[in-house]
Amino acid sequence: MPRNLPKTDVVIVGMGAAGGVAALPLTNAGLKVVGLEAGGWLSPRDFAPDELRNGARNWPQSVQKAAGEAPTVRATAADQAVQGGHPMMNAVGGTTMHYWAQSWRLNPWDFQLVTATRERYGASRIPAASTIEDWPFTYAELEPYYDKVEYAVGISGQAGNVQGNINPAGNIFEGARNREYPMRPLRASPFTDIMGMAARNLGWNPFQGPAAITSELYDGRPPCQYHGFCNKGGCHVQAKSSTAFTVIPKAVDTGNLEVVTFARVINIVADNNGKVTGVDYIKGNETFFQPADVVLLASYAYENVRLLQLSKSRAFPDGLSNNAGQLGRHYMSHHQGSPVLALFDRDLHNWYGLPAQGVAIDEWADDNFDHAELDFIGGANLWVHTDRKPMAAAKMSTFGVVPSWGSDWKAFIMKNADRSNMSYIQKTTLPYEDNYLDLDPMVKDSLGLPVTRITARYRDNEKRIAAFSQDKMEQWYLEAGAIEVTKFGPGNAMGASTHAYGGTRMGLNSDTNVVNEWGFSHEAPNLGILGGSVMGSSGSRNPTLTVQALAWRTSEYLANNWRSVVG
Amino acid sequence: MAGNNNNDKTQSEHLATDQPSNPSRRNLLKGVGVVGAAALSGAATSNLIAADAPPGAGSAADSIVAREALEVLTALEAETLEVICDCLIPSDDNGPGAREARAVHYIDRSLAAHNSAARHDYMIGLSAVNDYAHQTGNKAFHQLDRDQQNAILLAVQNDNLDGFAPSSGGFFNMVRSHTIDGTFSDPYYGGNRDFIGWDMIRYPGIRLGASESDVAQGADLAPNHQSAYDHSTYTKMAQNMRGIPDSRVRGGRDHA
Numbered sequence: 143m144p145r146n147l148p149k150t151d152v153v154i155v156g157m158g159a160a161g162g163v164a165a166l167p168l169t170n171a172g173l174k175v176v177g178l179e180a181g182g183w184l185s186p187r188d189f190a191p192d193e194l195r196n197g198a199r200n201w202p203q204s205v206q207k208a209a210g211e212a213p214t215v216r217a218t219a220a221d222q223a224v225q226g227g228h229p230m231m232n233a234v235g236g237t238t239m240h241y242w243a244q245s246w247r248l249n250p251w252d253f254q255l256v257t258a259t260r261e262r263y264g265a266s267r268i269p270a271a272s273t274i275e276d277w278p279f280t281y282a283e284l285e286p287y288y289d290k291v292e293y294a295v296g297i298s299g300q301a302g303n304v305q306g307n308i309n310p311a312g313n314i315f316e317g318a319r320n321r322e323y324p325m326r327p328l329r330a331s332p333f334t335d336i337m338g339m340a341a342r343n344l345g346w347n348p349f350q351g352p353a354a355i356t357s358e359l360y361d362g363r364p365p366c367q368y369h370g371f372c373n374k375g376g377c378h379v380q381a382k383s384s385t386a387f388t389v390i391p392k393a394v395d396t397g398n399l400e401v402v403t404f405a406r407v408i409n410i411v412a413d414n415n416g417k418v419t420g421v422d423y424i425k426g427n428e429t430f431f432q433p434a435d436v437v438l439l440a441s442y443a444y445e446n447v448r449l450l451q452l453s454k455s456r457a458f459p460d461g462l463s464n465n466a467g468q469l470g471r472h473y474m475s476h477h478q479g480s481p482v483l484a485l486f487d488r489d490l491h492n493w494y495g496l497p498a499q500g501v502a503i504d505e506w507a508d509d510n511f512d513h514a515e516l517d518f519i520g521g522a523n524l525w526v527h528t529d530r531k532p533m534a535a536a537k538m539s540t541f542g543v544v545p546s547w548g549s550d551w552k553a554f555i556m557k558n559a560d561r562s563n564m565s566y567i568q569k570t571t572l573p574y575e576d577n578y579l580d581l582d583p584m585v586k587d588s589l590g591l592p593v594t595r596i597t598a599r600y601r602d603n604e605k606r607i608a609a610f611s612q613d614k615m616e617q618w619y620l621e622a623g624a625i626e627v628t629k630f631g632p633g634n635a636m637g638a639s640t641h642a643y644g645g646t647r648m649g650l651n652s653d654t655n656v657v658n659e660w661g662f663s664h665e666a667p668n669l670g671i672l673g674g675s676v677m678g679s680s681g682s683r684n685p686t687l688t689v690q691a692l693a694w695r696t697s698e699y700l701a702n703n704w705r706s707v708v709g
Numbered sequence: 710m711a712g713n714n715n716n717d718k719t720q721s722e723h724l725a726t727d728q729p730s731n732p733s734r735r736n737l738l739k740g741v742g743v744v745g746a747a748a749l750s751g752a753a754t755s756n757l758i759a760a761d762a763p764p765g766a767g768s769a770a771d772s773i774v775a776r777e778a779l780e781v782l783t784a785l786e787a788e789t790l791e792v793i794c795d796c797l798i799p800s801d802d803n804g805p806g807a808r809e810a811r812a813v814h815y816i817d818r819s820l821a822a823h824n825s826a827a828r829h830d831y832m833i834g835l836s837a838v839n840d841y842a843h844q845t846g847n848k849a850f851h852q853l854d855r856d857q858q859n860a861i862l863l864a865v866q867n868d869n870l871d872g873f874a875p876s877s878g879g880f881f882n883m884v885r886s887h888t889i890d891g892t893f894s895d896p897y898y899g900g901n902r903d904f905i906g907w908d909m910i911r912y913p914g915i916r917l918g919a920s921e922s923d924v925a926q927g928a929d930l931a932p933n934h935q936s937a938y939d940h941s942t943y944t945k946m947a948q949n950m951r952g953i954p955d956s957r958v959r960g961g962r963d964h965a
Contacts, residue, residue, distance in 0.1 A: 190940075191917070192897075198894075367918030369917050369919055370919070378917060378942070489928050491927030493913060533890060536893045552909070555909075559910035560910075
């Protein structure tokens with residue numbers, strides 16, 4: 143039997159991007175919160191600028207709980223599912239410790255793409271097999287929460303639309319924001335300047351993208367030093383606005399947040415009336431039961447869905463909050479593949495760049511361009527950035543010019559190591575009937591519990607966006623002087639991704655969605671779900687800021703409506 | 710967007726004051742580099758043993774080399790792999806390569822640690838390479854001439870030869886990847902000796918901060934030849950973070 147612990151008001155499963163943000167409004171409101179985290183605390187001393195350890199060996203993700211429960215992946219139900227890696231980190235702060243930290247708001251279209259597509263092009267333009275729905279609210283509803291997170295966490299960027307005033311230095315396609323970003327954008331680099339000029343030559347509107355990285359002294363944290371080890375590494379000066387260095391310490395300082403590290407949640411307990419009563423977790427060799435009035439699940443899309451699927455009870459025989467059979471459905475992982483690779487005839491000076499230090503083009507994203515004569519909906523945000531490290535540089539493509547080893551190869555990389563650039567193109571991805579998450583019947587984690595199985599593939603809409611956006615990217619590189627351009631294929635199966643959406647979708651209709659418009663289960667009213675798993679559309683940009691805005695909104699709703707949620 | 714250079718400088722200077730935790734280690738490494746490179750360039754056919762000196766006969770650096778173990782590879786495996794690495798990233802008119810960077814030393818150490826799962830594939834693969842060498846030239850791989858060695862490696866890469874695990878192409882790609890890792894990763898891991906790899910591709914080195922003018926100079930920036938672990942912050946010896954609080958001290962319970 144699990145050892146019973148004292149009851150708390152709220153238990154949050156996962157102290158990462160979403161759970162860390164959710165803790166702050168709750169603890170500020172005086173609620174007692176226990177945050178269960180599968181990883182431990184890391185400090186800036188853990189973030190050595192070491193490409194081998196961080197980039198190639200995936201420290202510390204490779205030795206964590208998540209590594210043992212990596213999803214299996216197959217394109218269709220007829221294929222054999224194969225286990226890959228797990229992209230996320232167990233730590234206080236979660237993957238915000240080592241992510242690239244681009245921190246976008248979704249565009250207004252992403253919230254209402256069904257209605258908008260019907261009105262502009264007709265309902266027939268929505269792929270028949272897609273299960274896409276409008277969000278239960280518009281961009282304007284989420285705007286105040288985007289704003290709160292941008293200021294509480296610390297986002298740098300250039301506004302393009304403040305209360306309807308368009309500023310072409312920023313994204314002219316973004317939804318109206320109430321005010322500027324709290325910090326100016328990260329600085330440009332020689333290469334992003336070249337790309338920005340090329341974009342303007344094409345009549346496009348380039349801008350420095352938003353990042354959860356300080357560009358100036360902010361809230362006691364120093365500005366980014368541009369040493370360039372963001373990718374899979376944490377920040378040595380805490381310039382990256384990880385929840386571990388921003389909202390979580392603030393919540394701890396209220397005296398109302400207790401963080402329990404190395405706690406491995408295995409079950410969410412529900413009573414016979416369909417309410418949740420707490421969670422079981424393993425720490426060391428002991429199992430505990432943490433009772434709580436409210437459970438907030440914030441363990442990333444895959445683990446959110448898996449924990450619910452594993453949590454079977456009399457009230458929920460097919461998994462918690464799955465009596466409508468919607469758990470695991472409407473799954474998407476962002477189509478971030480199909481990049482374009484370019485070679486230039488001069489050094490690009492990218493040795494100290496970061497992934498978030500980039501220049502963006504939004505002309506071909508969402509519905510920012512006319513699709514009347516096209517055969518797809520949605521689009522792509524084009525992004526070029528400045529990250530380069532020596533091992534990866536030496537492993538660069540040879541563009542078919544020389545063999546992959548020997549003296550000619552050596553001469554090639556000596557000349558070209560700082561001359562290539564790989565674009566990052568994030569594309570609208572839709573949910574489909576046959577794309578879903580369930581429990582793998584064969585593969586188990588170290589406790590013997592089944593891992594998640596992903597069954598999902600890209601369809602025509604995603605592949606057409608990929609081809610269209612690659613043409614635009616090629617055009618951009620060539621305008622900037624690229625001498626070689628390579629396009630990569632569209633892919634098929636949707637592998638495990640840091641941009642995973644759906645599985646516990648948010649919507650008003652309880653027949654097709656797991657959580658309501660506030661993020662609480664349609665079936666278990668005191669269970670809230672945080673993270674990309676509630677998002678019904680992918681957008682064409684990084685999800686974390688939207689995940690955090692939603693987490694703040696759910697958490698604030700809970701604090702303001704405690705009695706009605708607890709019942 | 711102009712960055713705040715003053716702030717940048719202040720912070721990077723603050724961090725740059727961190728001294729290497731063990732300055733003598735750095736000097737020793739540099740010594741090994743000079744002596745080793747000289748020994749190798751003097752004898753094109755030299756192998757690991759040839760660079761040795763009797764104990765006490767040379768500088769401190771020599772005795773470091775003499776005491777170095779092969780942690781996983783056999784002597785023949787190490788000799789074979791040394792030549793493979795030299796074929797992949799050769800020492801040539803453009804300067805030193807994987808051999809001088811000591812990629813084999815890196816690989817041997819990694820096979821005892823992070824890459825231990827690859828030990829079997831190396832054992833089988835290197836043995837197969839020598840089998841093909843005997844079939845081709847009736848000699849061990851490292852005794853063939855360079856054209857014969859390159860021809861065998863090309864076949865291993867492209868021809869799906871028998872006798873490899875998991876496949877000859879897979880073995881080749883793994884060795885190529887590890888050779889690059891050993892040549893271009895942080896010298897802490899035993900390769901990239903004397904920053905040969907980083908100098909080869911004009912990587913100016915790890916810096917804890919890069920100003921706009923540093924970036925504008927790009928690869929023309931003077932290489933600083935520092936390992937991440939020359940910064941005591943990241944070593945076991947670090948006392949504290951001097952001004953950067955450790956979030957752990959803020960609270961949280963160690964156990965439920």
